[in-house]
Amino acid sequence: MLSFSKYQGLGNDFVVLEGRQGQLDATITDPDPQWVRRICDRRFGVGADGIILALPGEGDAELRMRIFNADGSEAEMCGNGIRCLARFLADSDGDEPGRSWSIVTPAGLIVPVLQGDGQIRVDMGPPVLDPAQVPTTLGVGEQGLPQGLIECHGASLSVASVGMGNPHVVVPVEDLATIPFDQWGAALEQDPCFPAKTNVHFLQVHGPASLEIRVWERGAGPTLACGTGACATMVAAYLLGLSEDSAEVLLPGGPLQISWPNGEGSVFMTGPAEAVFDGVLIPELVPYALEPLIAEPEPQRPNQSDPRPEAEMPSPSKPSFDCSHDCKDACQRPDNCLQAEAQQQVQSLLDSMSLDAMIDLASDTLEQRTRSRLDRHQGG
Structure with a gap:
């Protein structure tokens, strides 16, 4: 059994797994992309834009975060x-309120702070404007950031690129409602100008302190919000003379307040994050529980010193069989059905345990999280 929590920030939702004490199995801390895709699937899994792992800290950092997109x-x-x-x-x-955390990420050390109104203010660090570090092949323009024209489905788009630990491209447009969003977003994400692909943000300026964007997220497609994207957009807008050094950035999921004081140093992001629900993954969805059910034995290599004739040598194993994929239309092994075996094991577990025992096994912090949320709402 594996407990999880579902959280969302402006509609950008994540499955969060607790592993600060090193309790997560290696199949989860270094997950197979196929497993990530299955958990994030909104019809056959939990459903999310990504999976977040809270892991033991490194050096002076209190903890480490790994995050995986819905595509794995x-x-x-x-x-x-x-x-x-x-x-x-x-x-x-x-x-x-006032509590802060030092969290190490692949993009560096990030420090979020809990605010009195329940929102989270995050020091996102300074923006990256060096094309090689974004990375992008766009050259640096007069405003000091990577800029250029990109041909996209018959349109010539003026773009600017900013790194916030991950790559972003910002495309100013006159009217967000009239652009071919899906077509341009998918094309720009994989444009050769961005060797590591890129997040794409279409920007409509309503005023020097009011920006609106639509987000095409790398590895996820259209999403309701992107915090690093809002930061990158505000930086690009400021350097292009389109906004002040602090602005509200409106996303489909709601607003974020972004500031880059005097256009120097760190970018700061302030916005909400809320719990959605807690849950438990059944054994069928836990990678280390799935492994023995779908794995085939390793092929045995003939021993040169084995005196048995070739006909008696062990035959190589068949290619691995994935029930969820190979039996999508109909069961291919009715006499030895892996799914039936898995279901039988799950049923045996359910029959042998009470609901309270399952919850206790799943997480000893579930009650604490629930009480904390209730106290916060009653206090508000």
Whole structure:
């Protein structure tokens, strides 16, 4: 049994797994992309834009975060994800406003702070404007950031690129409602100008302190929000003379407040993150429980010194068989059905345990998180 929590920041939602004490199996801390895709699937899994792992810290950092996109790829950073993780930590440990966490990510050290109104303020670090580090092949323009024109489905788009630990491209447009969003977003994500692919943000400027964007997230497609994208957009807009050094960035899921004081140093993001529900993955969805059910034995190599004739040598094993894929239309092994075996094991577990025992086994912090949320709402 594996417990999880579901959190969302402006509609950008994540499955959060607690592993700060080193309790997560290696099949989860270094997950197979196929497993990530299955958990994030909104019809056959839990459903999420990504999976967040809270892991033991390194050096002076209190903890380490890994985040995986819905397609199974790993992201360097995620602004909404870091806020969701901070809210999860506060709920789990009963932390009060003012609490901060030093969290190491593939993009560097990030420090979120719990605010009095329940929102999370995050020091996102300075923006990356060196094309090689974004990375992008766009050249640096007069405004000091990577810029250029990209041909996209018959349109010539003026773009600017900014790194926030992960790559972003910002495309100013006159009217967000009239652009071919899916077509342009998918094409720009994989444009050769971005060797590591990129997140794509279409920007409509309503005023010097009011920006609106639509998000095409690398590895996830259209999403309701992107915290690092909002930061990258504000930086690009400021350098292009389209906004002040602090602005509200409106995303489909709601607003974020982004500031880059005097256009120097760190970018700061402030926004909400909320719990959705807690749950438990059944054994069929846990990778280390699945493994013995679908894995085939390793093929045995003939021993040169084995005196048995070739006909008696062990035959190589057949290719691995994945019940969830190979039996999608109909069972291919009715006499030895892996799914039936798995279901029988699950039923045996359910028959042998009470609901309270399952919850206790799943997580000893579930009650604490629930109490913390109730106390917070009653106090508000």
